[in-house]
Amino acid sequence: MNNSTNNNNCPTEKPTNPGWCPNHWDQLMCWKTSKPDVTVFQPCFTELNGLRYDTSQNASRYCKADGVWNSFSDYMKCKALETNEMLPDESILYTSYFYYGGYTISLVALVVAVSIFVYFKDLRCLRNTIHTNLMCSYILSDFTWILTSTLQEWLAVNNNGCLLLTFFLRYFTLTNFFWMFVEGLYLYILVVETFTRENIKLRVYMFIGWGIPLVIIIIWGFANMITSFESEKKEEGTCTWMSTVHEWIYQGPAILVLVVNLIFLSKIMWVLITKLRSANSAETQQYRKASKALLVLIPLLGVTYILTMVGPTEPGTFSNYYSYGRATLLSMQGFMVAIFYCFVNSEVKNTFKHHLVRWNDARNLRTSGSRRFTYSKDWSPNTRSDSVRWSMTRRLPSQV
Structure with missing residues (x-):
């Protein structure tokens, strides 16, 4: 016996338009006659099993092309x-505050750092160009x-706009990992494989940092498109790419470059400890400082990325604090990159000091020049030494 006959408000009747889906009772709601190949939406039920439900949300059912x-x-x-629904809402709200605050702080710090590298010509070299690209990502x-x-x-x-934003968000996030990989590769070549340092040019690093992630995300996008076309269920108003079964397409390469970077870092530290321990040249000091930056940033990037894939599933106090900590670490990554590669960079600090000294010298020269040839209202020299010379020249005729 058809269940649709058990509800008086949803009688079974043939649709007046052939090929349309007929009235249907699914034990909860009545789905009225609909034209084929559309998703029908209607407000959720008001009550079920003694619990009231949010009627501002919609339920949906898909009418296939065959009616x-x-x-x-x-x-x-x-x-x-x-x-008790207010507590989860407050925790989600606080988590979003952590994200917005951290990303805003990171953006400001990164923009200032990139501006410093672009403005000062003394800082333009391959190493700092790689730093700049990392911060731009x-x-x-x-x-x-x-x-x-x-x-x-x-x-x-709409769904198309959300898909586009999701595509670029996944792409730029993946470029973070590959530019950090370029940082490790460049330092590895300088310290360990010194004989190949002239073989890799900037365009190769640019392709690794920007090109390879683009290829991976395009493959991920095509996989999602194929899955969307094959699915019978077509929903409107939802972003279908935010969480898909194809996340491994870009998560796998991200984890791979993290592992390779850890290998690079271990070999770099071994060379610095064993072979360059007694060397105190400026170049060796620069290698040590760059290695310390990688030693902090690579584990930070890896740990925070792992935190996005695992975590508590049951709501509660621990889950809330876990979300706050994860939001803080993820959103402050850019700030940490700006700190280590720019604000505490000795090369940047020395450039600032050099330009500050030059600026002070130029200002002193302008000031002394203006004081040397300016006079007061009564046409007497302004400086004390000139006043002495002026008074001496006025007394000379009487002394002869």
Whole structure:
């Protein structure tokens, strides 16, 4: 016996338009006659098993192209209105504050750091160009995260717009890992494989940092498109690429470059400890400082990335604090990169000191020049030495 006959409000009747889906009762709601190949939306039920539900959300069911309803209805957005629902909402709100605050601080620090490297010509070299590209990748990923989150929260973004934002967010995030890999590769070549340092040019590093992630994300995008076309269920108003079964396509390469960077770092530290321990040249000191930066940033990047894939599943106090810590570490990565590669960089500090000394010297020269040839209102010299000379010349005729 058809269950649809058990509900008086949803009588079984043939649709007036042939090929349309007929009325259907799914034990919870009645799905009215619909034209084929569309997703039907209607408000969630008001009450179920003694619990009131949020009717501002919608349930959906897909009417296939052959005029037959899909085998299930989607009630994922129908949530019960519980009395203790305020705590999870507050924790999510606080987590978003941590993200927004951290990404904003990182953006400001990164923009200042990149401006320093671009403005001062003394800092233009291959090493600092790699630093600048790394910081630019963080600027783009941080800005894209803020833009995506803001548009999803405050504006109604269609599925195509969300897919585009998700594509760029995944791409710029992956460039962070590959430019950090370029940092490790460059330092490895300088310290360990010194005979190959002239074989790798800037364009090769640019391809590794920007090109390879683009190829990986394009493959990931095509895989998602194929999955979307093959799926019978077509939902509107949802961003179908935010969480897919193809996440491993870009997560795998990210983990791989982290592992390779750890290998590079271990070999670099071994050479610095064993072979260059007694060397105190400026170049060796620069290698040591760059290695210390990698020693902090690579584990930081790896640990925070692992935190995005694992974590507590049950809500509670520990889960909330875990989310706060993860948000802080993820959003402050760009700030840490700017600190280690720019603000505490001895080369940057020496450049600042050099330009400050030059600026002071130039100002003193302008000041002394203006004081030497300016006079007061009564046409007497302003400086004390000139006043002495002026008075002496006035007394000379009487002394003869």
